Amino acid sequence: MNVGEPRGEREVTRFGRRGFLVGAAAVATTVAAGCAGSDERTEGPMIDLPDVDREAFALGVASGDPTTDAVILWTRLAPDPLADDGSGGMGPDDVEVSWEVAADDGFSEIVASGTVTASADHAHAVHVDATGLAAGTPYWYRFQAGEVLSPVGRTATLPDGSPDRFGVAIVNCQMYESGAYAAYRHLAEEEGVDLVAHLGDYIYEYPGGTGDGRHSAPDRMVETLADYRLRYASYKADPDLQAAHARFPFVATWDDHEVMNNYLGDTAPDDATAEAVRARRTAAYQAWWEHLPVRLDPPVDGELRVYQALDVGDLARLHLLDERQHGDEPPCRNDESTGLDEGDCAEVDDERTRLGDAQEAWLAESLAGSPARWNLLGNPVVLAGVDAGTDEPSYYLDTWDGYPRARARLIDLLAGAANPVVLTGDYHAGMVLDVLETPFDPSTPVVAPEFMAPPISSALFPADVSARTPQLRQQLNAHGYLTVQVAPEQVTVAFRTLGDVTDPDTDVTTAATWVVDAGDPVAR
Structure with a gap:
């Protein structure tokens, strides 16, 4: 699709783990039906999830443009990254993605969280401005689509004052x-x-x-x-x-x-x-x-x-x-x-x-x-x-x-x-x-x-x-x-x-x- 092409109104889809992958037309034959529409949050790192679910976040996670109190968090939903039409294997609908930032890599202390829409017009990429953070501090972050968790990323805000290095x-x-x-x-x-x-x-x-x-x-x-x-x-x-x-x-x-x-x-x-x-x-x-x-x-x-x-x-x-x-x-x-x-x-x-x-x-x-x-x-x-x-x-x-x-x-x-x-x-x-x-x-x-x-x-x-x-x-x-x-x-x-x-x-x-x-x- 060309940028700016009219698409009409779209439903924002909320997927469970299996529903996400089926809705994205990825590995549909290997995933049983069920769990669609689940809003349950899954705690803990992604390592316990089977590999098939990781394909939703096959392009990983990233952060950037930090300030003293905020940082941009990025991911793109792409269960089939090399789909020749550039869609990443996603369908035409927008997808709701949740995110959270923690003070520790085990996510026991969540300091910021929210939801964002991954728009089909933007290749289902998201840019989250995570604000309200402390200066010069490391944080850990992750995304979730239904029950599918992304890999965990680490980021940091810029220091203020007079840093020594x-x-x-x-x-x-x-x-x-x-x-x-x-x-x-x-x-x-x-x-x-x-x-x-x-x-x-x-x-x-x-x-x-x-x-x-x-x-x-x-x-x-x-x-x-x-x-x-x-x-x-x-x-x-x-x-x-x-x-x-x-x-x-x-x-x-x-x-x-x-x-x-x-x-x-x-x-x-x-x-x-x-x-x-x-x-x-x-x-x-x-x-x-x-x-x-x-x-x-x-x-x-x-x-x-x-x-x-x-x-x-x-x-x-x-x-x-x-x-x-x-x-x-x-x-x-x-x-x-x-x-x-x-x-x-x-x-x-x-x-x-x-x-x-x-x-x-x-x-x-x-x-x-x-x-x-x-x-x-x-x-x-x-x-x-x-x-x-x-x-x-x-x-x-x-x-x-x-x-x-x-x-x-x-x-x-x-x-x-x-x-x-x-x-x-x-x-x-x-x-x-x-x-x-x-x-x-x-x-x-x-x-x-x-x-x-x-x-x-x-x-x-x-x-x-x-x-x-x-x-x-x-x-x-x-x-x-x-x-x-x-x-x-x-x-x-x-x-x-x-x-x-x-x-x-x-x-x-x-x-x-x-x-x-x-x-x-x-x-x-």
Whole structure:
């Protein structure tokens, strides 16, 4: 069904355990009739329920966008996640789902509970704003549809006051076909992480049915709302990704592959019209909203305000940017899918905006008004600049390299902020760079350090870019993630990297650790 298609009035269905699965058209031949309409609550964890009942919550649970007194709780009812119509095996009716939050993992002390409608218009996904919680406190949560219990998730609110530490993990670029999600398995076991920030490329839109590795559905290019729903279901069915979501609250922005490669605004590197790009973008944004634990209402007219700032007391403010929805078309766009153009593009030096006027004004106000000791910038594409050339310059002009005046304005904003640290994704490599006052000119001052998170699983970019990138401090060609430990006097960034991304049991190691001291923008 297309978003906004009239459906008329629907009954909100209350299922018992067996009634839920039959009503959802899942494993109907194996479940006896009975229990439909039961409103009884089942206490205790889900582990005592048979596997067949867990299929109702086959995509797991997640939490996100925490504040000091609230957090978003997410799940999606999908007993048949890979149903080709994108419905998850659910029928056309809405379903009532109950939820509860507890102060302990045994649910002996319930602190919040309620019911929410899982709407067929939203792929039976729910976003619960669990409020009235205590600051800086861990909680456990679960959902229930009739007598069917979800897995249990753990979450936490943000601290207030002056915390002495806070840990953030940075993840990005998780193409399903390119490797296992061992990085998420290890991340779920990390101590000292309080929040995960996803900087984009949560899914990839390419056909998923080729090669000898893992295959995501559908096997065609993802273009429609049903396609995007199916692709998210393929990814989110992965147990390691589910484990990370169930362990930590997430915040998220997007990059290009949530829609299509190298799109920006209503433009794409192929011959697609603005109307065609917009239609595809509208479907993609709807599916992104349905599958992420975000504090947002559904998209309106194909638009979402994704950029936001989160305060960790007066220790840190995380500014999360949207660098795809609001910007102008990249300069000198060619027909190659890489977006790689020569550095002499005459269109580069113009007034193109990367963030859009409204987001740029918001960021200026957020940075200028920040009370925090540290200002972290969640920045989907590289800011400091990367020249991938050898004898001649060669830039990716759909990154900040294609927007020099907009980048100069952003660097000026960072120069006026307290202790800025840039956290980046997209490039399929781990890097440490200096954000220079004038990019590529090492004679100018360092304004901020930039730490590029390695990809979770997407194919690596193995080229050594050091020859023409003097601001590059280190390049790590490995998969993994970053952990960022924030303390009043320093930020410590660890590159947690995998051995073999195709091996789900591969080990993780700390390949490099960098420290940023308060008052000194040069990482060491």
